[in-house]
Amino acid sequence: MGLFNRKRPGPDEPPDETLPELTVSGAQRLRDLVRGSMATSGYEVTVYAGHVEDADGRQFGLGSLARRLADPRIAGKHWPQIIEDHVRRLLASVDGPDEFDVPTEDLLGRTYLRLYEASSLPDNGWWSYGREALPGVLELLALDLPDSVATFNDEQVGKHGHHRLRAAGLANLRREEADERATFDGVEILVGSMFMASTILVLRDVILRTTGEAHLPNGVLVAAPFRHQLMYHVPRDAQVIPALNAMAGNAAAGYDTEVGPLTPHVYWWFDGALQQITNRDDTGAIEIRVEGGFGEVLSRLVPGL
Template identity: 30%
Template sequence: MNSNSHDIIGTALVDAFAQRGYQAALPDPDTLAVTLRDGTRVQAGIAEWRAHAGRNPRSALPGIAAQYADQAVRAFARRPAPPPAGGTLDVASLRVRLYPEEALDERMRAALVTRPLAPGLLQTVVMDYPDSIVPLNRVDLGGLPETEAFGHALTQSIEREPHYVQATDVQGIKIANIGEQHRYIGAHVQVLRRYFPGPLPFGALVAFPLPEYVMVHEVGTEQHLVLAMKTVQDVAARLAGTGEKPISPQVYWWRPGDYEALAERDALFGGRVPDLRPVGVQVEQGGERLQAGLVGDHTAALVQGWEAARR
């Protein structure tokens, strides 16, 4: 949707860029697209800014929009020029972000360096600047193959950004949280073997509720699988429901296999992703007992294999 007279917040922002000599548009209400001096088109999410602007009186909108535009123009000035044909990017700025599938329409997926991670999840290469995060367009790759762009972006996200690993116990269910206050933590799913190096006969449950968290529960025989799945599911749903820029409450079954058997660098640069399959349970009160329903074929396969091993 383009800005119009009914969208006073969007119109104020587009006008602010026009006053500074930049053509701007709103492909959708929460996305700003700006055409730079060299003809490059960059996009940014403005949902948080829109919410902030909406809490102010109408008379304040021009000033708030001007402040945003000034910050963006300064960021444009620091933006490295696109590489010449056959050249390569400065990979130091590359990172990987996770997005819910519905966040990027077909047009955006065709334009950006993005790929599926798991059902419902997309990995997207972005350029990290001091004041903004800009998705990388395929036309700006130069001669760099997409697999290498992902490899560099994953490596920078994992090695150059801080993270912590914190063990928690939720109603007797052990969950490892990989986290930090930045939006690239999801990249750590590509190196989970660092945190779970031993044998994992049943794999693990993994969730990505927010950009700042990856939740992992190692499936074992000490804790009942359905209870563990429900607990991880509940925690993921609570975080996704209350945090900023949620990714998904979906829980996935991580099955270590061929990807994890690769040398780590080969895995990051090889264009492959871990095996993540959506799983879930529905728990209902039936009389005095709780009844658990398994959601999907992958859930049934996991539970059946786990129960067979316990016999």
């Protein structure tokens, strides 16, 4: 998963208000193509700015498609085929057998805790059980299927039991391993499945498996910019400064350009709690906030800073 620069709209073609990854005309083309593809499959839908809704009230978000099509490597002529394939897979999961209508034991091995950017979810009240794990990021339960991932709704969680499902979701996250690993400026960069970023919820286990560190007296700097990537640095000395700077820039870039964005920020983890230490202003400039527990750690590791 490389980091690449997204095409920026020219001055005469502003970004769409709801799907800012695309221009106004590009976002409208996406909506038109989705409407046509759904109609070809026998679904008449009402098109809204960020989602479409069928006659049964089911909502299908357009955000993930917009982010994928914003990739400058994808030519406009390929949009219809990409959207058709996406819609076909989506409808197959909707019209197929109910994957949740099985004994709870049959679900536990495939259930994961997964993080979702809250603004990317339809506002339909299906996930009131969700916990805000990070500002603007929800922790939900997901079922891993052969070709996709399905999210448990309130009814399904009630049927199978939230406590039992969450315990299974954590256990399965602890077994998640990266497909690729790199180290840059003291930062461990892990890339893997769509559950990789969600392993921030079991960070201690990830670090123990990756670099073998069990004692973390200075906490951990961590970022989960998009669903396939997790970055972390264990502060030990003055290298914390270049590591933090590298993480701040790469987290913002990954969030802005990759599919499945979660959060552009860097956090300081200590004993299971997460403190946000970066912020972005309206221009996109990154601010690092040295305060609280992290401020004390930084003062100890870099005296006179």
